[in-house]
Amino acid sequence: MGVSAVMLFTIQNRAHDIYPMRKRGGASVIVTHSLASASGYDCRQAPLATTSTRENSMFRLSIVAASLVALVPALAPASAPPNIIYIMADDLGPHDLGCYGQQLIKTPHIDRLATEGTRFTQVYAGASVCAPSRSVLMTGLHTGHTRVRGNMSKFGGVIGESGEKGRVPLRNEDLTVAEVLKQAGYATGITGKWGLGEAQTNGIPNLQGFDQWFGYLNQNTAHSYFPKALWLNKEPFDLPGNSDGKRQQYSHDLFTGFALHFIRAHRDRPFFLYVPFTIPHGAWEVPDLGIYADHDWPKGAREYAAMVTRMDDDVGRILTLVDELKLLDNTIVFFCSDNGGPAPFGETFHTNGALRGKKGQAYEGGLRVPMIARWPAHVPVGKVSDAPWYFADILPTFAELAGAKAPEHLDGISVLPTLLGKEQNLADRFLYWEQTGGRFDQAVRWRNWKAVRLGRGNPLELYDLKADPSETKDVAAANFSVIREIENYLKTARTDSEEWPVDGKLVSGGTK
Numbered sequence: 001m002g003v004s005a006v007m008l009f010t011i012q013n014r015a016h017d018i019y020p021m022r023k024r025g026g027a028s029v030i031v032t033h034s035l036a037s038a039s040g041y042d043c044r045q046a047p048l049a050t051t052s053t054r055e056n057s058m059f060r061l062s063i064v065a066a067s068l069v070a071l072v073p074a075l076a077p078a079s080a081p082p083n084i085i086y087i088m089a090d091d092l093g094p095h096d097l098g099c100y101g102q103q104l105i106k107t108p109h110i111d112r113l114a115t116e117g118t119r120f121t122q123v124y125a126g127a128s129v130c131a132p133s134r135s136v137l138m139t140g141l142h143t144g145h146t147r148v149r150g151n152m153s154k155f156g157g158v159i160g161e162s163g164e165k166g167r168v169p170l171r172n173e174d175l176t177v178a179e180v181l182k183q184a185g186y187a188t189g190i191t192g193k194w195g196l197g198e199a200q201t202n203g204i205p206n207l208q209g210f211d212q213w214f215g216y217l218n219q220n221t222a223h224s225y226f227p228k229a230l231w232l233n234k235e236p237f238d239l240p241g242n243s244d245g246k247r248q249q250y251s252h253d254l255f256t257g258f259a260l261h262f263i264r265a266h267r268d269r270p271f272f273l274y275v276p277f278t279i280p281h282g283a284w285e286v287p288d289l290g291i292y293a294d295h296d297w298p299k300g301a302r303e304y305a306a307m308v309t310r311m312d313d314d315v316g317r318i319l320t321l322v323d324e325l326k327l328l329d330n331t332i333v334f335f336c337s338d339n340g341g342p343a344p345f346g347e348t349f350h351t352n353g354a355l356r357g358k359k360g361q362a363y364e365g366g367l368r369v370p371m372i373a374r375w376p377a378h379v380p381v382g383k384v385s386d387a388p389w390y391f392a393d394i395l396p397t398f399a400e401l402a403g404a405k406a407p408e409h410l411d412g413i414s415v416l417p418t419l420l421g422k423e424q425n426l427a428d429r430f431l432y433w434e435q436t437g438g439r440f441d442q443a444v445r446w447r448n449w450k451a452v453r454l455g456r457g458n459p460l461e462l463y464d465l466k467a468d469p470s471e472t473k474d475v476a477a478a479n480f481s482v483i484r485e486i487e488n489y490l491k492t493a494r495t496d497s498e499e500w501p502v503d504g505k506l507v508s509g510g511t512k
């Protein structure tokens with residue numbers, strides 16, 4: 001850790017002194033701290049500022065990358081398991097992407113990823129909001145078992161970085177996909193938004209299997225794209241370009257820079273890079289409206305679109321680097337979102353397409369996410385799959401990719417056969433979600449059925465997703481045997497949580 005501390009000191013001090021800035025496609029200029037301050041420079045208006053962040057990230061994170069190289073021994077077995085790059089947007093609905101039907105927002109690089117791999121139309125997040133969805137992703141346990149079952153707990157937890165009560169961190173005994181891959185010999189890195197552990201808790205990424213971490217620990221602080229500081233491993237990482245009201249260091253760009261350098265630094269060994277971008281979650285802030293500047297949409301809609309396209313551009317940068325480093329054939333790349341879109345500009349973009357509901361709800365619009373996987377010569381090219389699977393499947397799937405033994409008692413299973421285009425019956429199992437933010441809601445997917453219970457003790461609603469993908473017609477009354485099967489499943493689907501007890505008192509098993 002001594003090396004890291006020295007590096008951090010170096011980074012912080014150099015960053016305070018100098019700002020390399022460059023216009024997109026333009027010439028490099030160096031702007032000193034004093035010049036940036038004296039000019040009254042506004043990131044959102046001055047064209048120079050639109051990219052200061054990107055070049056800034058390249059500059060400063062190259063130093064970070066140097067430390068990564070120094071700290072991680074190289075190894076290159078001949079039959080290495082694939083590198084895994086898991087890119088996840090925040091609050092992006094499936095229909096925000098061109099490859100899922102979006103006409104207005106341009107996402108050419110993600111669309112390209114879909115044409116080069118398989119695009120899934122019935123993949124679900126771990127939950128309909130951020131923290132529990134990420135907890136499911138990390139632990140392979142659904143929201144009836146995983147540690148973090150909501151953004152804020154009913155009881156317990158710690159005070160969050162932005163002062164909020166009830167932030168529940170992952171604990172030592174929680175096994176994450178990063179820990180499984182690290183044990184299998186992978187270099188593990190994460191950049192973006194974590195949300196599963198505050199500073200000084202055992203939930204931080206470095207104590208949950210990640211060798212290298214850069215980003216927001218706390219999801220509320222992630223609602224600003226120009227934070228005064230982020231976290232680099234266990235230390236705060238000041239962003240002087242955002243001090244004193246300045247807006248010169250766009251966090252998303254820094255994450256892209258870190259991701260690119262992590263890939264470069266670990267090109268010679270199996271690596272797992274988790275990139276939970278914060279785009280397009282509000283606040284809608286973007287240094288450059290780009291191709292949307294002159295649209296007559298509401299200002300927020302233009303910002304939203306510009307953010308999505310900016311992220312797409314950065315997905316393109318990652319794909320380009322994978323090509324350049326000749327990692328294409330041995331790297332599986334995923335792109336997804338963490339929950340359904342909140343659809344803030346629903347009438348303009350139709351973020352969740354024809355799905356019912358939105359972020360925070362148990363209907364398909366809250367849970368269904370885009371999911372694309374690309375791995376040349378392994379994952380079928382240009383395929384569209386309607387296989388139903390969800391975030392709980394990621395841990396066992398990645399374990400199998402890595403040749404590691406998956407832990408027992410997970411809710412998810414390996415969907416590697418499905419990723420590889422092989423036969424696998426995924427429809428006959430139960431997928432489960434619950435949310436306890438106020439009312440206790442549950443959702444189950446089984447075969448083509450979707451059951452939703454809004455509030456403990458209420459009857460299940462039932463929808464036939466094949467005939468009625470928009471969940472418009474409750475057919476529970478006409479399908480008693482299906483309801484009985486699902487109710488039977490629900491009797492043992494979950495265990496109670498000390499932080500999110502149902503109705504405020506501990507219960508187990510049953511749900512009524």
Ligand SMILES: [Ca+2]
Nearest residue numbers: 090091130338
């Ligand atoms: Ca989210």
